Amino acid sequence: MLEQHHKMMESVAITKNGEKVYSRSIGFANVEKKKKANEKTKYRIGSITKSFTATVILQLIDEGKLTLNTNLAEFYPEIVNASEITIQQLLNHHSGLFNFTSAEDYLSINTKALSKEELLAIIKKNGKAFEPGEKGEYSNTNYLLLTFISEDLDKDSFANILEKRIFKPLKLKNTQVGEKINSKKNEAFSYSRKMGARKKEQETHMSIPLGAGNIISTPTDIAKFYTALLEGKLLSPGSLLNMKIFEDSFGLGLFQLPYNENRAYGHTGGIDGFLSMAGYFPNEKMAFILTSNGSSINLNDVALGVLAIYFKDNYQLPQYEEEVVLSMEILTSYEGVYGNDTFSLDISVTNDDGDLMAQATGQSSFKLTPTSKNTFVFKPAGIKITFKNDILSIEQAEMTHALTKK
Incomplete structure (x- = not known):
């Protein structure tokens, strides 16, 4: 698998x-x-x-x-x-x-x-x-x-x-x-x-x-x-x-x-x-x-x-989604700095040679994995990010924030 x-x-x-x-x-x-x-x-x-x-x-x-x-x-x-x-x-x-x-x-x-x-x-x-x-x-x-x-x-x-x-x-x-x-x-x-x-x-x-x-x-x-x-x-x-x-x-x-x-x-x-x-x-x-x-x-x-x-413990094999491959043009279109007046951090998005990277102010960058043309996840932190019309929507722990490209 x-x-x-x-x-x-x-x-x-x-x-x-x-x-x-x-x-x-x-x-x-x-x-x-x-x-x-x-x-x-x-x-x-x-x-x-x-x-x-x-x-x-x-x-x-x-x-x-x-x-x-x-x-x-x-x-x-x-x-x-x-x-x-x-x-x-x-x-x-x-x-x-x-x-x-x-x-x-x-x-x-x-x-x-x-x-x-x-x-x-x-x-x-x-x-x-x-x-x-x-x-x-x-x-x-x-x-x-x-x-x-x-x-x-x-x-x-x-x-x-x-x-x-x-x-x-x-x-x-x-x-x-x-x-x-x-x-x-x-x-x-x-x-x-x-x-x-x-x-x-x-x-x-x-x-x-x-x-x-x-x-x-x-x-x-x-x-x-x-x-x-x-x-x-x-x-x-x-x-x-x-x-x-x-x-x-x-x-x-x-x-x-x-x-x-x-x-x-x-x-x-x-x-x-x-x-x-x-x-x-x-x-x-x-x-x-x-x-x-x-x-x-x-x-x-x-x-x-x-x-x-x-050790013969209960274990369920993970289910992996099919790999999604996006063009450089699409990835580059998402680059920018996103924020709003109520969200305490800005999120910077960059295209690193085919890897879309996100970084919140003062924190380490992390790689976003595409699940569709405009949705990405960072599973270790339970983050889902959606891009639409210069809006970055970030979902984590049942909270959603809409950030606008600056």
Whole structure:
């Protein structure tokens, strides 16, 4: 159904006791060449990489090469607050360092190679978002620094460190540090869907995300990793316990993924047009992995459906409407700023290369999905918008407001 209605291209795997229970791939690894995805297609897994990086750092701790309380200043004293930031705070996003991928100019630099020195200069320039330990806030910067620290201690490249410490021991034959995407090696490109067609997304240069998001893999390989990790085959009991201590919802390279009374440990990922989710349920000894290279729906909704079927819970397959494709001329005609004297916010509507985007004053923009020539929805917030004669009617929670184009 997801494939039929062009909602997602993905691969999914479920394992129990280390054995494959279910595996399926839908969509294309290469749309242009109509190359179908299969069980061995490799996807960029984004921030799931952080679980691998955290494992390497905790292995180094197990070997006595550093501790969770070691200060960043022992490696990179030039970074702001380095004498106060600990390894633990880097691992669980409490360092206060600004997230470098949130910088305004990030999308103008992320497709070209950057050296370690250039990345450190960016980190130094961006500075801090808050004081160390003040709170938890996700920052990819933390895991760039952890990558460099692992290389300093192991005196090797991050790719080689992962290979000898994790990939080779677990026989993860389809997992590696990514480079430029190579379709001939069964590596997937990522896509967005615009104007009724798939559009290839840009490629982040993999010299940039490093241990924050530079691994490519398959669902079955990722399942092997999380199963081995959470069954204690990669870390000492103490380090594994520390990894699963959560502060402000952050573990050491892990998230908690709840499903009813069950709880999985894992991570999510997103890079370019790739999305991924991985979790391991210790009580069930079950791992579930989703990797996508093109989605127009929420990956979490798909995960909930997969888990409901696995746990034999009541689940009704969603009904998807037929895709509506509108011309650029129609979409452009709806552009403008809409408002009235009684509605507290103006709504700005723009046509972003075939995606109609709406943004209320001071809020984030969101994509409108067409259901007819002049009606659009944003399902996550229960919003329906209708355009007619320069009037934008917005319906939400049984309230309707008519806004006029200014």
